[in-house]
Amino acid sequence: MTHPATAHHHAPPRGLLRTHVFSLDHKVIGKQYLDLALVAVCTGMLLSWLMRLHLAWPETPIPGLGKLAPTGAAGGVITPEYYLSLMTMHGTIMVFFVLTTAPFAGFGNYFLPIQVGAEDMAFPRINMMSFWVTLVAFLVLISAFFVGDGPPLSGWTAYAPLSAVGKDAGPGQGVGQTLWAVSITLFCVAQLLGALNFITTTLDLRTKGMSLARMPFSTWAWFITSVIGLIAFAVLMPACILLILDRVAGTSFFIPAGLVISDRLQPHAGGSPLLWQHLFWFFGHPEVYIAILPGFGIISHILPVFARKPLLGPRVMIACLVAIAFLSYTVWGHHMFLSGMNPFSATLFSVPTLVITIPATIVTLLWIGTIYGARLRFATPALFCLGFVSVFVSGGISGFFLAQPSIDTYLHGTYFVVGHFHFVMGVAAMFGIFAATYFWAPKMFGRLMNETLGKWHFWLTFIGVYCVFMPMHYLGLAGNVRRYSAFTDDYLKPLIPLHRFITIAALFTGAAQLIFLYNLVRTRLRGPKASDNPWEATTLEWSTTSPPPFDNFGGRPPTVYHGPNEYGTKGAAGDYVMQASPAPVGAA
Amino acid sequence: MAGIAPSPPRAGPPTAAPAPARTTTEPPPPQPSRTGVWIGIGTIAMSFAALTSAMVVRQGAAPDWRHFQLPALLYVNTLVLLASSGTLEWSRRHISSGLAGVYVTLALGLLFVTGQVVAWRQLAAQGLFLATAPSSAFFYVFTALHGLHVVGGLGGLVYVLHRLRGSTGPLPLAALGAATLYWHFMGGLWLYLLVILVTRV
Numbered sequence: 001m002t003h004p005a006t007a008h009h010h011a012p013p014r015g016l017l018r019t020h021v022f023s024l025d026h027k028v029i030g031k032q033y034l035d036l037a038l039v040a041v042c043t044g045m046l047l048s049w050l051m052r053l054h055l056a057w058p059e060t061p062i063p064g065l066g067k068l069a070p071t072g073a074a075g076g077v078i079t080p081e082y083y084l085s086l087m088t089m090h091g092t093i094m095v096f097f098v099l100t101t102a103p104f105a106g107f108g109n110y111f112l113p114i115q116v117g118a119e120d121m122a123f124p125r126i127n128m129m130s131f132w133v134t135l136v137a138f139l140v141l142i143s144a145f146f147v148g149d150g151p152p153l154s155g156w157t158a159y160a161p162l163s164a165v166g167k168d169a170g171p172g173q174g175v176g177q178t179l180w181a182v183s184i185t186l187f188c189v190a191q192l193l194g195a196l197n198f199i200t201t202t203l204d205l206r207t208k209g210m211s212l213a214r215m216p217f218s219t220w221a222w223f224i225t226s227v228i229g230l231i232a233f234a235v236l237m238p239a240c241i242l243l244i245l246d247r248v249a250g251t252s253f254f255i256p257a258g259l260v261i262s263d264r265l266q267p268h269a270g271g272s273p274l275l276w277q278h279l280f281w282f283f284g285h286p287e288v289y290i291a292i293l294p295g296f297g298i299i300s301h302i303l304p305v306f307a308r309k310p311l312l313g314p315r316v317m318i319a320c321l322v323a324i325a326f327l328s329y330t331v332w333g334h335h336m337f338l339s340g341m342n343p344f345s346a347t348l349f350s351v352p353t354l355v356i357t358i359p360a361t362i363v364t365l366l367w368i369g370t371i372y373g374a375r376l377r378f379a380t381p382a383l384f385c386l387g388f389v390s391v392f393v394s395g396g397i398s399g400f401f402l403a404q405p406s407i408d409t410y411l412h413g414t415y416f417v418v419g420h421f422h423f424v425m426g427v428a429a430m431f432g433i434f435a436a437t438y439f440w441a442p443k444m445f446g447r448l449m450n451e452t453l454g455k456w457h458f459w460l461t462f463i464g465v466y467c468v469f470m471p472m473h474y475l476g477l478a479g480n481v482r483r484y485s486a487f488t489d490d491y492l493k494p495l496i497p498l499h500r501f502i503t504i505a506a507l508f509t510g511a512a513q514l515i516f517l518y519n520l521v522r523t524r525l526r527g528p529k530a531s532d533n534p535w536e537a538t539t540l541e542w543s544t545t546s547p548p549p550f551d552n553f554g555g556r557p558p559t560v561y562h563g564p565n566e567y568g569t570k571g572a573a574g575d576y577v578m579q580a581s582p583a584p585v586g587a588a
Numbered sequence: 589m590a591g592i593a594p595s596p597p598r599a600g601p602p603t604a605a606p607a608p609a610r611t612t613t614e615p616p617p618p619q620p621s622r623t624g625v626w627i628g629i630g631t632i633a634m635s636f637a638a639l640t641s642a643m644v645v646r647q648g649a650a651p652d653w654r655h656f657q658l659p660a661l662l663y664v665n666t667l668v669l670l671a672s673s674g675t676l677e678w679s680r681r682h683i684s685s686g687l688a689g690v691y692v693t694l695a696l697g698l699l700f701v702t703g704q705v706v707a708w709r710q711l712a713a714q715g716l717f718l719a720t721a722p723s724s725a726f727f728y729v730f731t732a733l734h735g736l737h738v739v740g741g742l743g744g745l746v747y748v749l750h751r752l753r754g755s756t757g758p759l760p761l762a763a764l765g766a767a768t769l770y771w772h773f774m775g776g777l778w779l780y781l782l783v784i785l786v787t788r789v
């Protein structure tokens with residue numbers, strides 16, 4: 001502490017409540033986010049199991065479910081409406097409370113300040129508020145299971161007018177849908193507060209020598225993601241407020257005139273259902289990148305560590321991330337090709353959608369170029385990085401087809417889309433989360449995760465997700481519609497065996513996650529102590545102790561001398577030079 | 589964005605710490621509270637841009653738009669809010685001569701919020717409620733959301749005032765500057781909304 005101005009402005013707290021519950025420490029808040037995401041992902045996965053079981057054996061009762069959902073699944077058999085409720089809650093929980101909270105809010109909170117050499121976020125109180133508002137949003141959403149006639153059934157996209165007219169629209173569309181809208185409004189507020197902190201911290205709290213060009217790729221990705229989030233959630237929030245007003249205050253923003261639902265003329269007039277879709281997807285498409293860009297950053301951060309080579313084209317990588325962020329705001333209409341909007345605008349949205357594949361492809365090639373000729377260390381984080389590249393490419397290629405309105409017209413309502421987005425944003429982002437967990441667990445918990453269990457987890461998951469989501473592309477091409485709860489008595493009957501295969505694969509893949517859960521819990525309780533820099537990495541989080549002290553660097557903010565990419569050189573410690581090391585970089 | 593202004597100014601990174609022999613080429617120390625307010629301004633502007641586009645789309649969606657006379661009180665409120673911006677700016681520049689300007693700003697801010705509520709009641713007295721017509725709906729949404737942000741700004745000012753009064757060492761001028769910036773933005777945002785409302789409602 002050389003100057004009083006750099007003093008940590010809040011002293012280390014005492015007492016369980018201040019250290020672990022209402023903590024201002026970004027590291028505790030990051031772990032709270034990750035724990036919330038863990039609870040959410042287990043919930044979301046259980047819901048998907050129920051859906052898959054029902055799709056494969058629509059008439060077989062699921063034991064115990066009748067007691068949990070007496071109206072939605074009387075006798076254990078899921079009703080079509082309850083199937084939609086499960087689907088809505090699965091999508092909402094996964095997109096908002098897993099894919100946004102874990103890679104962005106969770107790991108970003110924990111590691112962004114350390115990676116730029118700061119002692120904490122710029123606004124610790126706002127940071128704490130951000131987490132607690134997220135938690136309240138989650139609880140409000142989950143409460144929809146227990147009030148009224150269950151959770152909403154309008155999907156995670158909550159299309160109006162279905163979502164706007166109230167309980168005439170079906171079970172769960174009364175209180176349940178209102179709770180959904182309130183939950184998402186709160187979530188937007190929380191993420192805006194989070195993004196505010198991320199951006200300010202990156203801009204203002206970088207330590208000496210940490211120029212923008214020397215920032216780690218993960219920091220760049222979180223920073224860019226914050227900028228996307230700042231704009232995207234700022235649009236979804238007012239949209240949700242208008243939706244709530246339509247539902248509870250009698251306004252007509254999204255409900256057209258003369259709408260008859262459940263034999264009742266709705267007392268609204270003049271609204272525009274397309275307006276909701278435009279507002280929602282203006283948020284919704286960038287949200288895809290909010291979920292996946294942190295993964296890009298994490299992979300670019302981790303891959304060179306295990307390749308023992310610098311990342312290929314570091315500046316190109318950052319430029320691509322920025323390009324993707326910019327383009328993400330020009331493509332939202334590709335979700336609306338079938339919505340009834342002007343067909344000419346479909347072409348307009350199709351072009352940037354195809355253009356955005358260019359930076360995405362360059363990024364992928366940079367990763368592959370990085371491992372080309374490298375002597376990879378096949379630790380679990382590296383495996384998940386490779387898995388990430390694989391599933392991202394598999395899911396991304398089907399995107400080329402969907403980007404074209406003429407092909408999308410056929411595929412949009414089918415399982416092809418389900419397979420596409422689960423690969424490219426769901427599974428890919430999850431692989432990013434797994435890679436990050438295995439990679440940073442030694443730093444966060446001071447203990448290494450078990451490698452054998454980690455490798456079992458990787459291979460079972462990797463094979464499992466391909467068994468689950470690859471056949472969905474075939475189902476879609478065969479014309480299998482999505483969002484239906486059963487295919488018992490129509491032309492889709494021959495496809496049921498494939499659905500059963502997917503269900504069994506999903507159950508196995510889900511069960512394989514118990515290995516991860518066990519490994520994670522075990523690591524947090526006991527396990528071999530980790531050294532400060534077990535992976536021989538260069539960035540600042542590895543210059544401090546495992547886990548880091550309260551103010552991250554023990555009162556001595558580091559000075560940065562190099563970029564994050566100094567692998568495969570001659571350094572004092574080996575084939576790398578740490579960012580905080582004053583030693584010059586030698587030639588390899 | 590109620591929480592932006594009250595944030596305490598954070599310590600700058602070591603680059604920013606004034607070194608003994610500071611040259612003129614060195615950049616000024618960053619002010620996170622100011623950066624935070626700028627980012628808040630960006631996101632609030634985006635929200636109101638989204639609402640504006642929603643208004644334009646909704647007005648064109650159906651022939652049920654109903655034009656009505658805005659309460660004249662709104663113009664008085666506008667003057668009150670602009671005056672409060674002036675008093676705060678004056679207070680910021682002459683902070684050594686006391687905090688009276690900040691108190692006046694607080695009073696004018698409260699007066700503005702009260703005036704907006706009175707304007708609502710005047711409209712309601714004419715039978716124009718939130719659900720009466722799309723135009724009245726957007727009027728209430730715009731004024732209510734702006735009012736909420738103003739109330740947040742008032743909370744921030746109270747916090748800054750509390751810190752100014754309690755400070756024994758150097759005054760927390762960065763926080764005051766950030767709060768002033770936010771307050772000016774509230775004035776500018778209101779002018780924008782007023783133009784939108786006058787031309788469309």
